[in-house]
Amino acid sequence: MSIKPRHGEAPQKIDRQAFSQRFREKFVDPAFRVEEDAIQRLEEIAWQAYSEGRKAPLKQAAGVGFADPEYELAVEWIQAQQSIKAAGQARDQRGTQSRVLLVTGSSRNDGSCPGELSKSWRMAGMAEEELSKAGVETDLLDLSLLTSEYGRRIFPCKACVSTAMPLCHWPCSCYPNHSLDQIGDVMNDIYPRWIAADGIILITPVYWYQAPSPLKLMIDRLVCADGGNPDPTSTQGKDAERAKEIELNGWSFPKHLAGPRLWARSTWRRGWD
DSSP, X not given: OOOOOOOOOSOOOOOHHHHHHHHGGGGOSGGGGGGHHHHHHHHHHHHHHHHHTOXXXXXXXXXXXXXXXXXXXXXXXXXXXXXXXXXXXHHXXXXXXXXXXXXXXXXXXXXXXXXXXXXHHHHHHHHHHHHHHTTOEEEEEEGGGGGTSTTOBOOOOOOHHHHOGGGSBSSOOSOOBGGGTBXXXXXXXXXXXXXXXXXXXXXXXXXXXXXXXXXXXXXXHGGGGBTOBSOGGGGTTTOHHHHHHHHHTOOOOOBTTOSOOEEEEEEOOSSOO
């Protein structure tokens, strides 16, 4: 069986003119014109980062516990992994008190275009109240904030798992990608909240017979929790051929969310939220 990755789909890098046009979309407000010289200097730095593919400009050696301790990993990834470990330790030390993660999947809130809070938010409040009466600690994850908070986003899953499961790292190492301006992704904040929970309640409407975009994005990005590779040094980062070889030699598909958890779902099956 061949493990050579197939190539030929992705186009060449965009040229300097196209890059400039996209970069300057951030500065369309006329108020920025007084800093035109500074913007030009920033654009040149960003162009060099893009041209050289500087995905993770801040790195450090992986250290003890990794297959290749000398391999340099993104500092953001190391910090995310440490946050996940800390959340798991805190959950194990909580004793008998339970913690439930309430996830509202609606895109709607009153801080943006819709001008009104969602039914999902109201239902989450009801659930929070009842759980509190039962002595259960709650954590409310409102995914509608992706539509109304500055710089808050979840980027789409790049489907590394379809190439090979070991290429899908836990936590996700695809983002941030500074060379592509793929920054501000909040999944590294969300992963520890899933780990810390004993129960998960999803409260969501249905948009066009599907999960709302924010909820679907989060679920897709949780694929790394179900079989993902906790050691990016084993694949030397994103070496697809190496990852395929590891998988063919046998992969354990570790369950990073394994453990006793309560799952519940509340869904609006008709109409919008």
